[in-house]
Structure formats: structure tokens, C-alpha cells
Amino acid sequence: MAIQPTRRFSRTDWTHLGFLALPTLLFAVFYIYPVISSIRLSLHSWDGFAPTMRYVGFQNYLSLAQDTRFLGAVRNNVIWVAFMLVVPSGLGLLLAAILDRGIRGERAFRIIFFLPFTIPAVAVAAIWRWMYEPDNGLLTTVLDLVGLGGLAQNWLGDPGVVNYALMGAVAWWTTGFAFLVFFAGLRNVPVECIEAARIEGATPWQVFWKVSFPLLWPSTIIVLGMSAIDAMRLFDVVWATTRGGPAYSSDVLATLTYDLAFGRLEMGRATAVAVYLMAIAAVIIMPYIIYMSRRVQDSEAE
């Protein structure tokens, strides 16, 4: 070879940098630039059409902090994070643990539990609007049939009920992902560990919590991380089902931003909401990202 590669920067290093060029360029253009541009826009008042934007300083942020609609959306987002971390993950783990015990028809169950996860959010919205239809929907009909008609609600029309109704639909939609990741993880647990525990006289309950669950950590961390990310980004299902209504009761920060930007053309205020959303997401998700990028070093050290 004509050129002797220098010790610090070899041909391999240059190839690596070449591979990274396109992804980092896309990242710079579609993540870094728009985020900086949005932070700047959030300090202005602008309708999206006027040739100039009016600088208003932190006024958008200050007025939002006293806006009940905004505060309601923040509260809903926090509740969604808690819900997404607990319910679909817990249910997915339960189903995976049951199915892992070797049950006839395992393949069929695996498909059934995962199927809802494959469908689009708008389809989830359409199907559940029909499930929740207050007069003829499946839920009301079944409750009437078993004599519990008194429990029927105006599921999506009552501000006190709508968020729980949406959570039911989302649990149906996303549990499949948690289920499959846990199921795959359980299949990775070495049989010898479980056998050893059984021989020592552990009950199935003990085997699961003392042996399988700790070894499931890689699956758990994926499920919880993805759930938190999805909960902060939650938009499609809520928008397609209720548009944040009735009376803003099911608003989350993402639907609020969309409505302010493209419904009311308050671009500055809308981006201020989005900046708040990113700040909250950073607090919740940053530890996860730091953990994930640290884990890399661990795995290479092995």
C-alpha cells in the first residue's frame, strides 16, 4: 500500500467517519436545526404568515404557566407516563410469564396478544370510538346484557371518564409490544437456572421473581424506556379519538401544540408548549439515555 496509515488516524477510522457522515448530517438538519429554530420561535409572537415575527421574550412561557388548559395537559402527560410505565408493561409481563410455562396453542396466543400493536393509531381510534359508542357500542351493549347497564357511561363524552377510556384503548394497543419483548427475554433465560431453583424446592412464584425476573433486566429496560418515550410523544390516538376534548379534558401537550399551531396559528405559543414538553421529556428520559449509552461500555469490557 502506498500510503502508510498514521497511528492515530488509520484507513479504518476514515471509513468509520464516512459511514457516520450521512446519519449525522440528517440528525443535524432534522433534529438540531429545528430544535434551535423552535426555541428562537418560542420567544416570538407569530401567526405563520406575517413576514416578520414580533419578539416577546419569555412572555409565552410566563402566560402558559398560568393557563389552566396548559396545566391540565401537563397533568395528563404525567399521568400518561405513569400509566404507560405500569399497565401495559405489567400486563405484558403477566401474559409472557403465563405463556412461558408451556401452554397448548402458545403460537396462537402469541399472535393474538401482539396483533393490536401492529395497527395504526387512527385505526385504534376508529375501532374504539365504535366500542365506546354510548348507545350501541360494544361496551354499553355488553354491560346492559349482564345487567350492569347502570355502569355505562358516555365514555368519550364525559370529562371525568374520557382519559380512562383512552387509556383502556391504549393498553389494548401497546401491551403486545411489552408482551413480546418479555416473552423473547424469558426464552433467553437459561433452563439450567430454573431447573436448579426447582430442585432446591422453589415454588413457581419464587422461581419467577427470584430467578427469571432479574435475568429479564435487558427486556425490562427496553420496555420501560420505550413506554416513557411513547407516553411523552403521545399524539395520534388522542388526536384521532377526541382531539383533546371534551372541553380540553383529554388534552396532552402534543395535541395542545398541534391545536395552537395549526388550529389557532399561534406559532410562538405553540412552540413554547413544545419546549416545555421537551424539558419534561428530558428530565424523565435523559437518565435512561445516559444509562443506555453507558451500558455500551460495559458490554465491550466483557
Next chain:
Amino acid sequence: MSTTLRQRQTVLTRTVLYGMAILFLAPLVVAVITSIKSPVEITRVLALPTEFYWQNYAAAISRMGRSFLNSIAITVPAVAFSILVGALAGYPLAYMRGSSGKVVYFLLLTGMLVPFQIVQIPLFFLVQRMGLHDTIPGMWMVHTAYAVPFCTFFMRNFFASVPRSMYEAALIDGCGPFLYFWKLLLPASASGLAALAIIQSRAIWNDLLFAITLTASDKARPVTVQIAGFASSLQVEYGPLMAATVISVVPVMAAYLLFQKSFVRGLLGGAGK
């Protein structure tokens, strides 16, 4: 443990399992049944249809226009591009030593916490200035770009599970790092690529946010935007809506059923690491 207790446990787990299976299937079954019912029968939700009312599907197809084809034209190339870019980034990040690789990896991962709402407005103007607003290539570009963090994460972990000795042996044999990637690493990662393809098909086919922001007409509008449009009208006709929903659900569901073996295997290699 006594046999009766074990039997009782089995009965309990069976009951939970079948109960959950019914809960998971019921909405899908009701949607399919509703889609073939006539307007008169539709309100009796538990009754089976007496005839196959195909007019719902005719109405759905005419309302969906070419949005279904748009969805296919957007999804297939965008999935391929996003996986390719994820593999491009994942490869050096899995093999680079030293801190610079870790810094880049961390930076790309932070993209996962960025809510898409914060990029939405500048993105709209950016895509417009590029002349790609309301075009299918514009959607390819956007879906590829916003997939960078997750696809990098996934492919990097998958590549890291491929034995490093293979890489070192290839370099010693005079195979350059580029040829190694193309001739050895990608073929060895088929199951990971398939799993990511399924995840990406779902994410891109199902997307609503980017599509409502960046498409404006039949030229590029995908099926999700079209359905959201007629699902949220005040007087919803559930027959045609359910027919359209069923049509929109089929491609990703079929893809998953076809590739589920490699999906589970790939998930283990990538996410399980």
C-alpha cells in the same frame, strides 16, 4: 406441591389467558363484522350480519382514493432507507474504540427524547423551502431522518452481538472495513434487519403526525390522514369507516405474520443485548 393446588393454578392461569385473549380479539372481530353489516343491522352490535354488505367496502375505497397507494409508495422505500441509515451509523459505533464514538452515539440517542412537536413548525417550513411539501420523496426523507436515533440504537446493539473476532479476522485477511460491512456483516445480520424492517414498517405506515403536517392533497396523503379525516366528522358512518380501517390494518399485520419468526429472533439479538 399437592396435585389439587397445581390443578387449581392451571385452571386459574388458563382462565386469565382465555379471558385476555377474548378481550384482545373482541375489538378486532367487532370491527370486521361491523364492516360487512348494512346500516340497519349495524346498531345491533352483537348480532351477526345476515348478508355481506359489500357496499361499505365500495364506499371506503372510493373515499380513500389513492391514499392506500400513497401509503405503500411512502412506506416501502422509507423503511429501506431508514434501515440502511441505521446500519451505516450502527456499524462504526459498534466497532470504534475510544470516546469519540461514544459521544456520537450519545448525541444520536438524545434524539429519542425530542418530542416531534418541537420540530414540527420549523420542519414544515424547511420541507416547503426544499420544494418537498406534499410530495412522496419528502415523506421518505422525513421518515428516514426521524428514524436515525432508534435505528442506530437497534443496529448498533445488533452488530455488537456479532462476534468481534469475525471483524478482526476479516481485517487481517485484507478485507477492508467497507467490504466487511457489505459482504459479511449485513448478510450475517439478516434477522436483525428483518426485525427492524417490521418495526419501521409499523412506525411509518401508522404515522399520522408527520403526514398531517407535511401532506396537503391526494398527491401524497397517506391512508392514516384520510381515515382520521372521516373518523372525526360529526356524523360518523361506522360501516364504511370500519371497512376502511380493516383495509388499512392489513398490510402491517400481514407483514408481521409473515416475518414473525425472524422478528422474535431479531428482537432478541438487538434489544436483548
